[in-house]
Amino acid sequence: MARTTFGxxxxxxxxxxxxxxxxxxxxxxxxxxxxxxxxxxxxxKVLTDFDAFHIAGRLALEGRVSEAYHAVSMVAAQEEMTGTVSFMPWTYPPPFTLAMEGLATLPIGVAFLLFATASCAFYLWVLRRIAGPWLPGTAAAVAPAIILNLGTGQNGFLIAGLIGAFLLAFRDNRRLAGLPLGLLIIKPHLAVAVGLLVLMRRRWSVAVIAGAVATALLAISTAVYGLSIWSDFRDAVGEAGRYLAAGYYPLFRMNSVYAAAHSLGAAPAAAMALQAVSAIVSLGILALACVKGVAFNRLAALACAASVCVSPYGYDYDLTVLGVGIAFIFPEIVERSGNRQFLAWFALTWLACGYGMAWAIAASDVSSSVELGDGTAGISFIAPLLWLLFWLTYRILTRPQADEAAGSEPARPSLRAAE
Incomplete structure (x- = not known):
């Protein structure tokens, strides 16, 4: 009887x-x-991620939504509503602001619990649909990112759940894959890689539905807030770019190549150039995999990996997306790795997902903010860990199994067999 591995x-x-x-x-x-x-x-009271969600929603409820999109007025609103301030600029598209306006009708503790638990349940449901009986291992692999989202109230569960729902429907050739893809307009930079799948596979009906859903969300938010909301949003994005270049974001919690390079001393222009290379390489690898007809479970994992490599604004809470990719390939990882290699792979996922949280705990700051000019942006090492994880995953998945190399029948049933 075959020995049970740690995986x-x-x-x-x-x-x-x-x-x-x-x-x-x-x-x-x-x-x-x-x-x-x-x-x-x-x-x-220390402002944390969901505070920004709730404050932006309250400003929208009071007819002051424009103030959320300007850092100076957002800081003033923080002090007015909570008695404390932090650097937490609001750069989400108006459709997400509209959703937060609905939550802001509730006390913040209730709103947080509703948002965090509902989005977490959605995320775990999607993972269960993909991973089946391997859900415990899949969730454990990205446990730091799960705990981080539950502690801060970020939207990592919602975004990763939508990406997973899209990949499930896309795998099954369902046109409704366009629905979750269109909903990703609330965080469009994380939809680039999965959108590339649609283009490469020429699934035009999915693209049309996604476009219709996104357009509807944009139209509704415009009808509610007026056309001027888009100039406010544009100003917020411009401010964010300047603040990012100045190092005012908590770089230690960012997973981008830009953050890693800039935190290690690279000038903003040079760091952004490296970020562009990261985006082009990751999307290029995904496109090549599409052309070569790579098995869908591996293609889905590649899309999830590429999703966190595109934008300079990626955060550690976004790494819940890795859980979706891991769900597609976890059985193969177990099949093709020994105990030592699996433990190395598992440790890398924890290091990548938990690096920012560990730094924040050490610095007694679990928010997504830093004080302007106080030098607490930190050193970002998540991107190198992610690329090392991707390389090790590739090595494992391309490693022949012992029974395959010997040209014999497997010694035990495939781990992917249904229970």
Missing amino acids: ESIGRSRPLFLVLILVGCLVASVAAVSFQAPELLGKP
Whole structure:
């Protein structure tokens, strides 16, 4: 009888998944109290990611949505509404602001719990649809990113869930794949890679539906906020570019090649050039895989990997997308790697997903902000870890299995077989 590997053990471990769920619930519960009434935890109010969501939504509710898209007025609104300030500029497209306006009708603790738990449930449901019995191992591989989103209220679950839902429908040749793709207009830079799949596969009906959904969302938000919202949004994007070049973002939490290069001393122009190379190479590899007819599960994993390599604005909470890619290939990773290689691969996923959080905990700052000019942007090392992870994944997936190399029948049933 074949020996059970470490990958198999954790891959199907329901107790491990239960522990992850319990830890996640604890983190979300503490975060909800921290957002609503931090004094109950003996802590002062510190603005974290979901605070920005709620403040932008409240400004929209009060007819002051323009103020959310200008850093100076956004900081003033933070002080007015919470009594504290932080550098948290608002650069999300108006459709996402409209969604946050709906949540802002609730107290922030309730709004946070609703958003975090609902989007997490959606994400885990999508992972379950892809990974099947390997959900525990898939979720465990990106556990730091899961915990981070549950602690800060970011939208990593929602975006990754939409990407996963698109890939599932696209795999099954369903036109409705255009629905989740169109909804990604709320964070369009993470939709570039999966959009490339549509173009390369010439799935025009999917593209039409995605375009219609995106156009509808843009039209609704324009009808609610007026045409001027787009000049405000343009100004916010311009401000963000200037602040990024000045190093005012927490670079240690950013997963882009730009952040890594800039944090290590490269000038903004040089760092952006390296980021362009990262985007071109990752999308080029994805396009080549499409042309060569790579198996869909590997193509989907490549699309997820490319998604986090395109934009200079990627954050560690976006790495939930890696979980979707891992769900497609986890059985193959287990099949083709020994214990040492699997542990190395698993450790790399944790390092990539958890580097920013570890730095933030060490610096006592779990938000997505830094104080202007205080030198706390930190050193970003996530991008090199990601590219090392991608290389190791490639090595594992292209490694012949022992039974394949010997030209014999497998010694045990495929791990991808249904339970």
